[in-house]
Amino acid sequence: MATYTLTNAVPLSPSLSKSWHRDIGRVVEQALVPHCSKKDHLYLLAGAIPSRxxxxxxxxxxxxxxxxxxxxDPEGWSLGIVKTTNDDSSFADLTVRELEKELLVGVHLFKGSCGEDNQSQEKTRAILQAVSQIRSGEQVRASDSQDATERGLVRRVAGIIAAPFIKLLELLIYVFVELVKFVFYFLWLVIKRVCGTVLDGVCNLWNGVVSYLKNITMVLISIPYDVGRVIVNIFMGFLQIVEDVASLTYRILRIPVGFVLHLAAFPYHSICAIPSVLKDMANGIGGTFSLVIDATATILHGFCYLAGHIVKRF
Known part of the structure; x- marks a missing residue:
């Protein structure tokens, strides 16, 4: 039943296991639990019918x-649900007694068939209606899943067909973007060069104007200074002329007086110089004789020294 040889779980494919647990979870949460007033009195059994x-x-x-x-519980009920493994969308409901007939002979799932004879028909119909709604929703989802699969296939085929055109469009867009970037870059360079030239011209013009104004200002400031210096030079020149005229006049007037004085003083200086001249002559003659005497004495002394030395040698 629920346990097979060499395994403690029912062997299911991944998709079947996922759909079975999803469907049973929804049935339990949305159909079974809400219709059982005593939640701890709800009993569930699950299993599988083996194939050959x-x-x-x-x-x-x-x-x-x-x-x-x-x-x-007093308004109890029982229910069986089966699902074939070869069809994920199959989902059927039946009574517990009918389910027991599908299993091995003599199998009883619940004691007294869970009071099947005294069950609340209203609760049973409500549960079956909820299960039917869940089954309808599953069928719709299965159909939607199939449609989604078909749409996905169509999209993949369309994607494969459209891929070259998309790549071509991307290439064209890339080329267009690069051209736009190049145009903007070229315009930016042109604007930069023009603005640079204009700014350089403005700067040069400004520097020229500033230099011109500076020179004019310096010239205007230097005019009073130059005028004052010219006036001072003129006055100093006039004073120099006056000084030169006075000096020349003094020298002209001074020449005759000096000449007369020198001429008058010549005899006096000449007479006064005679004793000095005679004295100098006497000193010269005396010095000459003294020099002759000293030279003679020195020669004689030398001969005497030489003769004495020769005598001592022999």
Whole structure:
């Protein structure tokens, strides 16, 4: 039943396991639990009906999955749900007694069939209606899933067909963007060069104007200074002329007086110089004789010294 040889779980494919647990979870949460007033009196049994197919001759492959539910309270109910493994969209409801007939002979899932004879028909119909709604929703989702799969296939085919055109469009867009960037870059360079030239011209013009104004200002400031210096030079020149005239006049007037004085003083200086001249002559003559005497004495002394030295040698 729920346990097979060499495994403690029902062997299911991933998709079937996912859909089974999803469907049973929704049935329990949306149909079974809300209609059982005593939640702790809701009993669930799950299992599988094996098929004749086996894996390696040992592991049975399930043919049908089933769920049995029993709500043991005064308004109790019981329900069975089966799902075939070869059809993910199959989802059927039946009574517990009908489910027991599908299983091995003599199998009883719940004691007394969970009071099936005294069950609330109203609760049972409500549960079956909820299960039917869940089953309808699953079918719609399965159809939507199939449609989505088909649409996905169409999209993939369309994507494969449109890929070259998309690449070409991307290339054209890239080329267009690069051209736009190049145009803007070229315009930016032109504007930069023009603005640079204009700014250089403005700067040069400004520097020229400033230099011109500076020179004019310096010239205007230097005019009073130059005028004053010219006036001072003229006055100093006039004083120099006056000084030169006075000096020349003094020298002209001074020449005759000096000449007369020198001429008058010549005899006096000449007479006064005679004693000095005679004295100098006497001193010269005396010095000459003294020099002759000294030279003679020196020669004689030398001869005497030489003669004495010769005598001593012999």
């Amino acid at each position: 197919a086996r894996v390696k001759g040992k592991l049975s492959v399930p043919e049908t999955l089933w769920l049995a539910a029993c709500c043991d």
